Amino acid sequence: MAVASAEKTARPTRKSRGNFFTLQHWWGILWVLPSLIAVMVFVYGFIGWTARVSVSAWKGLLADYTYVGFQNFTDLASDQRFAIDVQNTAIFTVVFVLGCLGLGLGLAILLDKGIRAEGFYRSLFLFPMAISFIVTGVVWRWLMNPAQGDRLSGLNLVFDKLGLDFLVNSWHGTPTWGIAAVAIPAVWQMSGYTMALYLAGLRAVPESLREAARVDGASELQVYRKVVMPLIRPVTLSAIIILGHISLKVFDLIIAMAGKQVALDVPAIYMWTTTFDGFFFGRGAAIGIVLLLSVAVLVIPYLWYTLRQESDT
């Protein structure tokens, strides 16, 4: 028995290859098969189906798979509403990603100073993650109430009382830039998460490196700029990808804050309303595919890189 076990552990590769034709090997496949089939159908199969709908003339309640080529896509390219969507997504993404990165990194650096009650602060910054975008949207909708004059309320009321009148604004009611106001609650919700990513990154920087820089006469600022920042650049990259793909998909938050206003429209909402309110299935599918491709461009290289790195170690 002992000999057999020693031999087995000594040559794991040969053993597992030998395993290929055994019953045990097929058991493994059998166990993941239900999930694999479910994902193949509900993810890949449905994506293929959506792609088929996106090149069809389907309009109205009855399915119509008449092939129309890329008509739905070229229509989108000249669609005024879709142009607003793209602009809104761009503004939202910039404010949301920069806001989360800035706040997240700032908070992580402060928390990394070895303070008392670190756990307490960390939990406070992270709790919004547990709440739904719908709840966040409903509450912030009242905090960002744009009413002026004697109906002033929410944050505008605070600004007014503090004598910061110049900050009183109409929030998401602002033309063109209103979408930036919607990004504020999104930052409120996700910056704690970014903080947690950065904090883990900072903790992985060996203290000896910082100490060495200090011994060489570097100021605390230089330690961060020259030693710490370059080492946590991968964290920034993953945070940008995670946050970026969230902002491409933003949907519930805007619905809860502002309903279906065209001024605050994004592709995810356009897809929903044009498909399920307007029954323009072909167009809805085309928007879905555009969204998917933009997310895939961000995520697939990230997945590939992360998994390759994992298998190297």
Next chain:
Amino acid sequence: MTTLSAPGSRRAWVYIPLTMMALFYLVPLYVMLNTGFKSFDEVSLSTMWNLPSGFAFDNFRAAWEALRPNLWNSVKIVVPAATISSVLGSVNGFVLAKWKFKGANIVFPVLLFGMFIPYQAVLIPLVTFMSKIGLAGGTWGLVLVHVIYGIPITTLIFRNYFATIPETLIEAAKIDGAGIFGTFTRIMLPLAIPSFVVVYIWQFTSAWNDFLFAVVLTNTENWPVTVALNNLAGSQIIAWNVQMAASFLAAVPTLLIYVFLGRYFLSGMMSGALKE
């Protein structure tokens, strides 16, 4: 790995920005609770920041009346979804980490990609398909959808956990004559209890907070709390103060989980970024 310099005197300033930010994060919670505990007479937009003069439950009572059936619908969706997800995830994670077959390293990323897709890209087929099999409209359809689209993240969390378990343990079990079933149930499952907690609360939270699937797949009487809350907030009849109380009620279950099991919640979040 704290800094060498002692906390205290020199670092005291750090608490100023931290506390200010803590207040910023607490503002929405303050508004929800503060408004919730005012009586109907006391509620007014112009005094929304003032503390209530006493504890009244008018708003919470009204919100509870409005949301009660939907809170129950959410429970009916979330509990089975999280339970089934945990079981499926543990099976997949175990096989992909410890019972690897040829091609396991391809299957894993293929599963994983499903975690990132915008669901708008599958919505039309999903609704068509679910209507065809008779699962559109009710709560069970939503359970199925949460389980299936939860496969990537639950598999990922379990796989990363099982990967840390030493290979020798599996070898020993095999030598003792244990097959895949015995190895899984007798050796791996007892070790994986922390991962079950992580996956369960992750799936619980994301299903509880879901809006998109629910809004296209359930009919009015089966609406979970997120859809009902959004509907209530969009109506002209329900006053803003009741909306605040209702938002708090909708957030309570996941907030409680966060307060008591925050560590596990964070661990699930980090795996979502493919980070440990």
